[in-house]
Amino acid sequence: MEPAKDTRLEQGSYFDAYSHFARTLRLWFIAYGVGAPIAICSSDRLLDAVVAARSLNPVVPLFFAGIAVQIMMAMIWRTALWYQYRAEYKPNSMSTWRYRASCRISDQYWLEFLADLFTLVLFAYATWVAVSAICMHMSGTLPGSALS
Numbered sequence: 001m002e003p004a005k006d007t008r009l010e011q012g013s014y015f016d017a018y019s020h021f022a023r024t025l026r027l028w029f030i031a032y033g034v035g036a037p038i039a040i041c042s043s044d045r046l047l048d049a050v051v052a053a054r055s056l057n058p059v060v061p062l063f064f065a066g067i068a069v070q071i072m073m074a075m076i077w078r079t080a081l082w083y084q085y086r087a088e089y090k091p092n093s094m095s096t097w098r099y100r101a102s103c104r105i106s107d108q109y110w111l112e113f114l115a116d117l118f119t120l121v122l123f124a125y126a127t128w129v130a131v132s133a134i135c136m137h138m139s140g141t142l143p144g145s146a147l148s
Contacts, residue, residue, distance in 0.1 A: 022112075026070055029119050033067040036123070040130055049137030050130055062126035066119040073115040080105040 037060055040046045050059060080102035087094045105111070 025116060026074060029070045029116070029123070030067060032123060033063050033070070033119075036127065036130070037063050045138075046134055049134040052137050053133030059126045059130045062122045062129075066122040066126070069115050069119045069122070073112065076105065077112070 040050055040059070083093070083096075083099045083102035084106065087099050093099055
């Protein structure tokens, strides 16, 4: 007969792995959402290409929208976890609607997945628009581009 497994230990190790990947993804999103516009704006050639293609208007708001989604989701999950943490040392708070709502939010992985997917779509579209503008400008297919 096998010894009984301590499922709490397994759950802790699964949570550690999940937490690591969730934190890494969120940091990557924030770094990319801030870094890509800075990279475009820090190079005169890249910025000129995006401006010449009139692509700057959608690019910057798309990156900022992606960052906003990530910050908003981090704030929601942080708040939910706060109420659950608080209930550990104040058990009477488990009867509040805030605690119950925090548990419901924490159980809804699909919300987190959709937020990350939405961020990915925003960043992918912004990157596509910017890279397309840069390529068109550099190839000379835009008025005022390098080869025209």
